[in-house]
Amino acid sequence: MKSFLITVMCSVLFGCSSLNFFKSKEKADPILIQKRQKEIKKTFNEAVLLLDREEYKASIKKFNYLLKQHPTTSMQFFILFNMGVAYEGMGHCGSAANRYRKIVSNQKGTNEALKARSLLRLSYTYECLKKDTLVVATLHDAIKKEKHLSKEVALAEIPARLAAAYSRLGNSVEAKRYFKKAQQGLKVINRTTRNKTEKKDLLAKTYYFMGDLRTVEIKGIDDTRFVEHLKSLQTYLLRSVELNVPKWSTLSANQILDAYDSIVGEILKHHKSTSLAKNSAKKQSELSANEELSLRALQSIDSLISNRFPDDKEAKVVSLLFTKVQERKRKIEISLASLGHRTTLTQEALRRKRRMIPTKTVEVPGEAQESLSPTPLPKKKK
Numbered sequence: 176m177k178s179f180l181i182t183v184m185c186s187v188l189f190g191c192s193s194l195n196f197f198k199s200k201e202k203a204d205p206i207l208i209q210k211r212q213k214e215i216k217k218t219f220n221e222a223v224l225l226l227d228r229e230e231y232k233a234s235i236k237k238f239n240y241l242l243k244q245h246p247t248t249s250m251q252f253f254i255l256f257n258m259g260v261a262y263e264g265m266g267h268c269g270s271a272a273n274r275y276r277k278i279v280s281n282q283k284g285t286n287e288a289l290k291a292r293s294l295l296r297l298s299y300t301y302e303c304l305k306k307d308t309l310v311v312a313t314l315h316d317a318i319k320k321e322k323h324l325s326k327e328v329a330l331a332e333i334p335a336r337l338a339a340a341y342s343r344l345g346n347s348v349e350a351k352r353y354f355k356k357a358q359q360g361l362k363v364i365n366r367t368t369r370n371k372t373e374k375k376d377l378l379a380k381t382y383y384f385m386g387d388l389r390t391v392e393i394k395g396i397d398d399t400r401f402v403e404h405l406k407s408l409q410t411y412l413l414r415s416v417e418l419n420v421p422k423w424s425t426l427s428a429n430q431i432l433d434a435y436d437s438i439v440g441e442i443l444k445h446h447k448s449t450s451l452a453k454n455s456a457k458k459q460s461e462l463s464a465n466e467e468l469s470l471r472a473l474q475s476i477d478s479l480i481s482n483r484f485p486d487d488k489e490a491k492v493v494s495l496l497f498t499k500v501q502e503r504k505r506k507i508e509i510s511l512a513s514l515g516h517r518t519t520l521t522q523e524a525l526r527r528k529r530r531m532i533p534t535k536t537v538e539v540p541g542e543a544q545e546s547l548s549p550t551p552l553p554k555k556k557k
Contacts (some may be wrong), residue, residue, distance in 0.1 A: 419490035
């Protein structure tokens with residue numbers, strides 16, 4: 176995770192004077208003030224360098240030193256921002272959120288661009304904390320400052336993440352609306368971004384956020400809603416994988432596999448407990464729930480496979496993904512086959528039931544299908 180290089184950001188983005196980083200109410204010798212400024216800048220740059228090296232604890236220690244020794248510096252909000260990034264890197268989302276909130280809540284003396292970026296990062300921490308209501312509220316606040324954010328963030332990332340958050344909250348109407356906005360944003364990016372490498376990165380990143388499953392967990396053997404959620408979002412993750420961008424494609428593939436691993440784990444756990452159960456009514460209930468989850472999971476995998484884009488020069492990350500998906504599919508099929516010996520349904524009946532299960536998914540808007548297809552995207556390079 177990279178921080179803002181604030182010394183550069185201040186001069187380039189915000190027009191700060193490199194000679195006027197720090198304010199002091201006390202009147203002192205100009206030579207002493209200059210010496211103090213140099214010391215603070217030196218410590219600040221050292222902290223930023225540590226942050227870029229992902230040495231988070233050491234970075235936070237230096238930033239804390241600056242805040243304690245020089246609490247009146249006008250750089251305090253930039254320091255808080257970088258501390259937030261460091262805490263995120265450590266996985267301490269609550270501590271990161273506290274830093275970003277101090278920046279966002281400050282009514283005067285805070286640069287609007289820094290507030291906009293702090294709102295964006297605050298939304299990441301709320302996702303980490305699984306507070307989707309706050310994710311939605313924070314992203315809507317960020318939209319109000321979208322002129323201070325990059326084009327791809329304003330047009331695609333924020334709508335995509337709003338869609339995913341609404342979907343997790345069960346609000347399919349708003350989820351569809353923001354998925355549509357994200358698709359429209361993707362079209363603009365696809366049309367206006369000329370650098371092919373940059374374009375692929377932006378598209379892969381946006382698809383990743385549109386299919387983001389990190390905050391969704393299976394809650395039990397009867398949690399078929401998890402499978403339906405996975406089925407509705409995995410196509411976006413697959414598109415990210417197919418773009419073959421090292422960072423985002425790998426993250427997307429791992430999310431798909433992790434989701435199916437959690438389903439397989441739940442199925443196998445209850446498969447074992449069901450075989451040991453003595454209460455016949457409870458046993459039959461668990462058998463039915465296990466069967467239902469297995470069938471829906473297989474249906475979801477079939478849907479993923481059907482959405483695979485045919486490509487003679489398919490990227491290795493895509494081939495590897497489907498090899499591993501097939502392994503998960505086989506485990507579920509084996510489990511389901513053994514369940515068949517303890518249910519009244521034949522194997523053929525189970526297969527028919529698998530095809531007939533009704534589903535509720537977040538549909539991709541018809542007019543937005545164009546940007547979902549890999550066809551207009553840059554060709555993959557070997």
